[in-house]
Amino acid sequence: MKTEFSQNQAPLFEELLRCAQRPLAPFHTPGHKRGAGLEPEWFQSDIVAKIDLTEISAFDWWGALEKAQMLAANFFDADLSFFLTQGASQGIIGALTGIFAPGDKILVSRNCHLSVIKGITIAGLTPIFIETDYLPEWGIPGGLKKSALRAKIKEHPDYKGLLITNPTYQGIANRIRDYRELSADRILLVDEAHGGHLEWSGISGYNAYEGADLWIHGTHKMMGSFTQTGMLHVNTARIEPDQLQQGLDLITTTSPSYVLLASLDSNRRFLAEKGRRLFRERLPELMKVRSRIAACDGARILEGPLAEDRVIDPWKITLNFNLLGLTGYQAAHILETDFRIQPEYADLNQVTLLIGPWQDRADLEALYQAVTAISKRKQGKIAPINWMPPSIPAQVIPVRDGVFASKTWVSLEEAIGRVAANIIAPYPPGVPLLVPGELIGKDEVESIKQTILSGGIVRGLNSGHKIAVVKENR
Ligand SMILES: Cc1ncc(COP(=O)(O)O)c(C=O)c1O
Structure with missing residues (x-):
């Protein structure tokens, strides 16, 4: 028999309303910090309801959006900008799908966000992962070493593009021009989800526009637009805009939220008029x-x-x-x-x-x-945990084949020696420990267990901490 629920409750909405009243100092995303970085218009009490419009004939939605995106491109030193209402993930997946052809080889620094793996899956690409350099004693990625990139380019001279994450989740930034020089005439994509603002703090030479062909901003993370918004910027003749648009269209809703699009437009104006200056001041x-x-x-x-x-x-x-x-x-x-x-x-x-x-x-x-x-509160001392991700596992079948294979869910112990059929990533930051099609080893399983035991969340496991593996034909 179906359980009878009382329908006069809205648990998610109610929890958020409660949360809004809770005095917690916000050192987290979204970057507007509970409204401190928003323009005053957003505080008209009924504004969200009133501008939650769709593409009706009463307003010039296309002309306005085009102009807003043009202003954003101008502000972020791009030729073209696209507003995103499904996060930086939408830009990453759309770009990989629109720019490359199935089977294309792309070099990817392994500290990528899991949306990169989703893009690789949809586009049917062949990723060549490059080990990321980790900071000893901290166990966090520092970025892609130039020597590691050089070696991979030598091994795979037929690669079509390079994708790096810069800055890292913890805000470590590498010089973009170095990667531009090394990747010569190939397409350089930068996941700048956490960046965009570095130059405004007097750090120059580290922003993607200094050499990337295409870069993606998770604008909501540090710059202050609403959650789920982002921008994709292009600055090159190496990318065909119509093709890129097609890639984005493939995965984008036909009813993007105009509240979110407006938030991007308003955020760009806020940054231009005031926010950018505040970073310096x-x-x-x-x-x-x-x-x-x-x-x-x-x-x-x-x-x-x-x-x-x-x-x-x-x-x-x-x-x-x-x-x-x-x-x-x-x-x-x-x-x-x-x-x-x-x-x-x-x-x-x-x-x-x-x-x-x-x-x-x-x-x-x-x-x-x-x-x-x-x-x-001197409680004692523990040695810094020299956590490093295990080395990149062997890719035994293509990523896409791993995702779409028949699969079965097994315990972590049973998974050793099997092929991953899902992205496994501690979250945040969402850097994949295992990519579909990779061989699961003892080290990966140990790492998953350690994360769970210490209170972390690992995405890709089911609620019983089982892991999806490719079914074997026995
Ligand atoms: C480096 C990086 N890239 C991309 C994303 C995806 O961003 P979004 O949540 O806006 O889709 C994240 C999310 O945390 C991220 O950390």
Whole structure:
């Protein structure tokens, strides 16, 4: 018999309304920080309802959108820009589908987001993954080493394009021109989901427009548009815009939300008129907070100098409390429950907090006070966990074949020696540990178990922590 539910409840909506009243300092996405980085028009109480329109004849939706995208292209130093209402993921999947042909080889730095694997699946591409350089003691990706790229280019001279993630989830940025030089006449795509703003903080030479053919902004992450919005920018004759549009159309709703599109347009204007300047003006204050935190006993803050001429986005603070005996997951829990500070990310070693230049000053002070207080709680010490992802597993069947194979769900132990049929990725940040078609080894299984045991989430497993593997014909 079907369970009878009382239909007078809306649990998700109600939870969000409750959450809106909860005083938590927002050190997470979306970058507008609960409204601090939005234009005043958004605070007219009925505005979202009134502009939730569709393509009706009463307004010039096409002309307005075209002009808005043109202004965005001009602002972000691109030839062409496309607004995205299905996140940076839409741009990544659409670009891979529109630009390349099935079977094309593309080089991909392994610290890619799982949407890259989705794009590879839909487009039927052959990825050649390149090991990412990890920071010892932190266990987070630093980026793609130029020597590793050089070696892969030599091995696969017939590659059609290169895709890198820059900056990384923790805000480590590599110089784009170096990759441009190495990839010569091939298509260079940059997943700049977390970037776009670096130059406004006086860090030049690290933004994608300096050499990429195409780049994608998760505009909602650091720049302040609504969640689920993004932009795709193109700056090259190597990409045929109609073909790109076709790729985007393939995976895009026919009814994009005009509230989200308007948020992108409004965000670009806000950044141009005020936001961009705030990144510069509030930088000294942020740097002061960073150094005060760095002086706290027991907390280590991720700082440069880093190898390969890398820099760190100052608007992301990554903290390690291992010296106090705390994993990143535990530290995040303490920040949230004892200090009402909501970080963006935690893993075994660290927590990452995202700051916006329009963020309340009191939030920054609260963060410093919280770190000081935690630092006084000497609980013991754990050695930094030298977590490194296992080396890239062998690809035994193409990614697409792995995704569409008949599959069966098995326990983690039983999965060793079988072929992955799903993307397995600790989330956040969504960097794949296993890609469909790859051979599952002991190291991958250990890594999954360790993440779950320490309180992390691994996407791609089912609710019983079983894993999808390709069915064998026995
Ligand atoms: C590096 C990177 N690229 C792409 C994405 C996908 O962004 P979105 O959630 O906007 O689709 C993410 C999401 O976290 C990401 O971290």
